Amino acid sequence: MLRQFFRFARSHKVVLVDPTRGLQVKGPSGFIGTTVAVGRQRQLFRRWTTGTDAHPHEALLGVLALLHAASSSEVRHLRVDDLDPVNRTVRLGKRPHPMPLDPASWSVLQRCLAHRENQRTDNPHVIVTKITKSGRAAASTAYISHILDPCGVPPRTLRCTRLADLVNTLDPKLVAAAFGMDPEATMIYLADRIDPGRLPDA
Template identity: 55%
Template sequence: MLALLHAASQAELRHLRVTDVDHSGRRVRLGHRPHPVPLDPTTWAALQACLDHRTTLATTNPHVLVTRGTKARQTPASVAYLCHVLDDAGVAVRTLRATRVTDLLAALDPKIVATALAMDAEGVLMYLREDVDTARLPANP
């Protein structure tokens, strides 16, 4: 949900810590983003399910995503884990993020998107669609 709705990258998901969750404000601090990300009810419920799962594992790992391999350690989930966690659904975290970034770029200025997601301005260029929405272009004099 964080990748699909909030364009969270694999790195942001891997390194998300329990201390990054603001329960009273229902928001999370993702990576190097300039502001905490407010969460919609569905994403908040999914995050709560992850946190509840962590509780049943009785782990001291500070990360939200804990696997059998990281339960007894302090390390984040592996890159491979996040690459394959959604295989049964036939989608990848990277694809969900790319879909959201592309959608944001279709509606907003690329500089705003880059700033909000803590990306380089050049980093969003790969997500820009090849077709041009002529309705957004200024009229030719």
């Protein structure tokens, strides 16, 4: 707005020099993405854990993104040998430690493995499609990006929702260490305001 005013003023010879020329506007440094409201998170959680409408692939990607901030790439490349049934942990992407799964997440994973078993495939990945069941490649990026279309929430939005919650509840450095992220990458999720629901009653 200020630039527009001074351009107008200079063109009409009200001022001789445009003081805004050469200035660069720095964009917001904090997180400005979309997150999912708590009520909607509960609806999605029920859809994927107790509902019967969701495909096993949708439920797995949804739950891992919503509860464990898993990226589409981490779920896409998840292999059967990344699972530890004894300790109920999984290795995701470049995370430094195996990630323990809660009972709901483990149950969703078992449903996805049962679906994989029915395909009679030697593909080592957990998510196997009709195209990849005869080979050993991971599911395509396009397939993974559309898995959550039925629920209308992209995987990235779910992941960002979880990261924003963790970073604002815990120490960002601890979150970065646990997820194998650069510490600066988690800092953008720090909110510049406090959710009134987190404040103690007066």
